[in-house]
Amino acid sequence: MNKYFSVVTAVVVLTSATFLSSCKKEGVAEGNDIIIGEYASMTGQTATFGQSVHAGAVLAIDEINQGGGIIGKKIVLKSEDDQSKTEDATAAVQKLINRDKVIALLGEVASSRSKAGGPIAQQSKIPMISPASTNEDVTKIGDYIFRICFIDPFQGNALASFAKKSLGAKRAAVLQDTKQDYSIGLANAFRETFRKSGGDVVSEQAYSSGDKDFRSALTSIRATNPDVIFIPGYYNEVSLIVRQARELGITVPLLGGDGWDSDELTKGAEQQFNNTYLSNHFSVEDPDAAVQNFVTKYKAKFQKDPDAMAALGYDAARILTQAITRAGSTDAAKLRDAIAATKDFNGVTGKITLNAQRNAEKPITILKIVNGKYHFAQRIGPNGETQTDFKTGDTPVTAPAK
Numbered sequence: 001m002n003k004y005f006s007v008v009t010a011v012v013v014l015t016s017a018t019f020l021s022s023c024k025k026e027g028v029a030e031g032n033d034i035i036i037g038e039y040a041s042m043t044g045q046t047a048t049f050g051q052s053v054h055a056g057a058v059l060a061i062d063e064i065n066q067g068g069g070i071i072g073k074k075i076v077l078k079s080e081d082d083q084s085k086t087e088d089a090t091a092a093v094q095k096l097i098n099r100d101k102v103i104a105l106l107g108e109v110a111s112s113r114s115k116a117g118g119p120i121a122q123q124s125k126i127p128m129i130s131p132a133s134t135n136e137d138v139t140k141i142g143d144y145i146f147r148i149c150f151i152d153p154f155q156g157n158a159l160a161s162f163a164k165k166s167l168g169a170k171r172a173a174v175l176q177d178t179k180q181d182y183s184i185g186l187a188n189a190f191r192e193t194f195r196k197s198g199g200d201v202v203s204e205q206a207y208s209s210g211d212k213d214f215r216s217a218l219t220s221i222r223a224t225n226p227d228v229i230f231i232p233g234y235y236n237e238v239s240l241i242v243r244q245a246r247e248l249g250i251t252v253p254l255l256g257g258d259g260w261d262s263d264e265l266t267k268g269a270e271q272q273f274n275n276t277y278l279s280n281h282f283s284v285e286d287p288d289a290a291v292q293n294f295v296t297k298y299k300a301k302f303q304k305d306p307d308a309m310a311a312l313g314y315d316a317a318r319i320l321t322q323a324i325t326r327a328g329s330t331d332a333a334k335l336r337d338a339i340a341a342t343k344d345f346n347g348v349t350g351k352i353t354l355n356a357q358r359n360a361e362k363p364i365t366i367l368k369i370v371n372g373k374y375h376f377a378q379r380i381g382p383n384g385e386t387q388t389d390f391k392t393g394d395t396p397v398t399a400p401a402k
């Protein structure tokens with residue numbers, strides 16, 4: 001009796017295991033769900049990047065599921081925390097693909113980590129959409145790797161033009177993080193455009209992610225008397241760099257890119273951040289109705305304002321799910337083609353069209369930090385044209401062009 005029972009049990013277990021693994025191959029689990037993977041820095045040095053992008057994606061997916069899901073199925077988001085470490089990003093992608101059998105991936109924010117996870121997605125032919133990695137090389141990994149943000153040659157160009165034309169700077173200093181591909185690429189783009197437009201790069205200094213004392217680099221920069229200092233880093237270090245620069249008596253405008261964006265950037269140093277600017281993907285001040293609707297929903301769910309990563313996470317999840325709907329399937333090649341065909345998507349980070357390089361063509365916003373708050377300074381269109389110029393950035397008087 002016992003023997004008979006155990007044989008039956010074994011057969012049942014085996015059958016359901018075979019059933020599950022055959023279903024998982026197509027990324028559709030037992031509950032008829034579509035499994036999407038996400039790898040993000042939920043903890044560690046740039047924890048707000050992962051937490052925000054995750055919150056944005058969750059908001060989008062919850063809305064879609066509440067509306068009945070897509071192609072008759074619900075979406076399940078499986079998240080892996082890479083702890084802000086490049087090595088862990090690779091392992092996270094491996095887990096999501098091999099263990100969870102995800103049909104597509106969202107991630108990462110930091111370019112170095114997308115470059116670590118991307119090759120695994122490409123080899124496995126699992127479409128990956130980076131919400132926020134702006135380094136040029138990320139999408140060069142292969143034809144399954146996409147992004148929905150602009151790229152650093154565009155961002156660096158916009159910042160250099162802003163420094164030259166709007167701030168009137170002739171002499172720029174650059175302080176870059178040599179541990180991050182993002183920082184190196186953005187510094188290169190800025191330097192090139194600033195020089196081309198007739199400016200001088202008078203000082204170049206470097207640091208590494210995790211450093212805490214930037215005084216000697218800043219002292220060298222101060223000696224060269226720049227009109228502006230460009231700091232293409234992440235918020236954690238930038239937060240300290242700006243405080244230390246002001247303590248050393250450096251009063252000139254300080255300028256950075258999207259990596260500055262975090263609600264932790266200016267905390268406790270709001271005054272020292274006056275006369276600083278950053279480029280970004282999004283502003284809560286954008287009067288566009290879709291943006292304001294997103295801000296309201298996000299605030300209701302998470303009790304705080306969305307930052308750029310949250311907005312990008314929201315857009316990335318929606319672009320992916322729309323592509324699944326258009327493909328009518330989760331088949332990898334069909335889904336890849338559907339993502340590639342994204343055109344004029346009305347995102348909360350602007351109108352998004354993916355080009356042949358799988359990069360997004362969209363506008364960029366320059367923000368001015370005033371008493372710890374980000375205000376619109378300028379909106380620059382996908383072809384480098386100034387769409388809106390607020391001159392001082394203090395008062396967002398007109399609706400910015402989209």
Ligand code: PHE
Nearest residue numbers: 110111132133134182258259
């Ligand atoms: N663009 C940054 C990178 O490529 C990441 C980032 C995006 C940070 C948006 C903040 C906001 O590493």
